[in-house]
Amino acid sequence: MRALFSVLYPVISITVFGLYPSMTIGPKEGWQVYSSAQDADGRCICTVVAPEQNLCSRDAKGRQLRQLLEKVQNMSQSIEMLNLRTQRDFQYVMKMENQMKGLRTKFRQVEDDRKTIMAKNFQELKEKMDELQPLIPVLEQYKTDAQLISSFKEEIRNLSMVLTAIQEEMGAYDYDELYQRVLRLDSRLRNCMGKLTCGKLMKITGPVTIKTSGTRFGAWMTDPQASQRNNRVWYMDSYTNSKIVREYKTMEDFVANVVSRTYNLPFKWEGTGHVVYNGSLYYNKYQSNIIVKYSFETGRVLAQRALEYAGFHNTYPYSWGGYSDIDVMADELGMWVVYATNQNAGNIVIAQMDQDTLEVQKTWNTEYSKRNAGESFMICGTLYITNSHLTGAKVYYSYSTKTSSYEYTDIPFHNQYFHMSMLDYNARERALYAWNNGHQVLFNVTLFHVIKTEDDS
Template sequence: MQALFTVLNPLLFLIIFGLYPSMTIGPKEGWQVYSSAQDADGRCICTVVAPEQSLCSRDAKSRQLRQLLEKVQNMSQSIEVLNLRTQRDFQYVMKMESQMKSLRTKFRQIEDDRKAIMARNFKELQDKMDELQPLIPVLEQYKTDAKLILQFKEEIRNLSAVLTSIQEEIGAYDYEELYSRVISLDSRLRNCMNKLTCGKLMKITGPTTIKTSGTRFGAWMTDPLASSKNNRVWYMDSYTNSKIVREYKSMTDFVSGLESRTYYLPYKWAGTNHVVYNGSLYYNKEQSNIVVKYSFETGRVLAQRALEHAGFHNVYPYTWGGSSDIDLMADELGMWAVYATNQNAGNIVIAQLEPETLEVLRTWNTEYSKRNAGEAFMICGTLYITNSHMTGAKVYYSYNTKTSTYEYTDIPFHNQYYHMSMLDYNPRDRALYGWNNGHQVLFNVTLFHVIKTEDDS
């Protein structure tokens, strides 16, 4: 563009040979473009041959020269306008090119985002499918159960028809006679249940996670002597430096966190092995071997007594520590304390307590080291000891206070959350209450019962 402008500018580099005496032109010769070439900068240079001056005046070719100069000026102006337009269009093209590059980047980003979103959605769908996969056998079981229910309905209808027929044949029983039979059956059932209260531990199943709360260590419990309508739950977080006991009216309130009352004990407790028995809390007073009986009804200490020679303040704790030297518990036969003494070489001592006065009624010396025990609980007068508080623990040892004998056992249980800091048996619920690394859990127990009849010696 610049070279063409240079060529057609009126002030062109014109070499007019007529102005130089060394070059002569015939009298009849006019203006002619003699030659054209490019200089070192790329500009176009034209050679124009002009007539002699004596021939230019009032000559037709002079008019042609003026016309030619006018045309050159017009062309120069047109080219200038074209140059400006070209520069403007070039800037517009450059701008459009920048925008196109930006759009191309955005399109690539959108494409990458689309692929990432599709991959994430696919992963979410896959995870949901994996979650639903275990429901397939459950649904299959529901189908089977539905078929069984239909069969049961049919059998019930048939049985109802048979019973109606029998009743028509033998006549209806007298109401008083039926009531007497029901009372007799109820009495026999209760007697049978009383005979089933005690048994030997055979199996532990679960756990069922009731709630997740508190620190890694703590205790929660219900009263084994409470009525069937009284389902209060007590909660004591941590194993030391605390006096706060929280009460919940029911297990449902406990799960939802609906606290009904808060108690502030007169003394701090040690460990996590407390027990609620017949409306009172029994716990080990901090940094002592004293057992305290605290009444929830009156808010006062009803009794306290030191366990003679019992180690305390992490002298003979369970394997996890936590000042768990003295373990208080209850079963079908009453209240117990489990601890260790120097006199028994650090081995476990079992003491049966009188609940009202905390007097020690009798003791049994075992040969199992307290420091090697993970946790312990009483069922029907037999102490069961786990060999660890960590994963893989099992009930390894039992001591029967009735026969003063022991045996090694192998009863596994699932330590789901890897750290057990409390494990106590509740005879009313026939369950083990556990504090499993900040989770409050329940284990079911299976007992082997021997039912003695009147014919047995």
């Protein structure tokens, strides 16, 4: 379930669906850009949506519309210039072939019935152009492009005036020319979508229940560092007194319970705060504050390290207990571990960890009690904490390691099976993996992105 984005809504807009294909994440006021997920087969669920164009005749107004389309082309070139100033490319938007086929079908339907709803479709086109207005505040973040943005605003105003004039006396346009311009604009917009920085959590949707199995407590995960073709799933039932890890080649095999391999770890684990990262399993060794790195490829322990002062074995667990004192995590920025210490009065400590040596590189002390937290997860260097593991839980608190500051939040999510014992973010899938009372479920996350300039990098 790979994540995508919901981006720009001009003449053509790219609509991205999350775990529910029927749910579209639309732009908010101020033109926020969001991400979403893909389906369990690893396919992008994207739909290119364009206003229905049911006009294909020609008359004197065709020239006006061609001039309008030239302005749209100029706008797309402006967007492309801005795209060149961005650096980070997450490459989450791919495989648009099926969606483009759907767009071609729509235009064929337009050509078959091009006269009956002429006025309606020009009104829709005008409305789509009006939706460009919220783009302006985002573009203003480009510090060195003030003159270009001012020109962009003027282009939008001119386009609105031309559309109003054309609507009064309907003209014709060249269907093939319009279609080619739409395709070129779509290509530029997709390039823009790839130029996004880390985002702030705005919304959690779902869950989708993948499977029901095991005890009330456990963990399951995929590797966020794996290639797009590698969709292996790992499954660790229970929170203690076990060393068995089951591997499945694909999500489909996981659902069908077709085990490809079983690993017998050298040490038992505690809690459910495990993570698979770059082919290795990181977990808390039984009755200790030691983190273990175990290689699935070699079947050997590659590293072990004790977390200084970290409580363990139900000293500072999450609110549900289960020896969940130490929680290993991974996000877009690397490896993390969350725990609590006497020195921090039992409040949560965030540590950034070297993935090879397990050495703690830096720590942040929060003021949120570990025992009062239901679960927590990292996204883009920010720790998000839920206020309960039971029904009614929500993301209540977040702590940014970038600014060393916290804020109280109010992001609800549906605790469908009433008891959450594992909640972990996967940066590749842009989804939350959860173990919910013996159910393995996925939540879709919506992130707010800010496009960076070279001066910000």
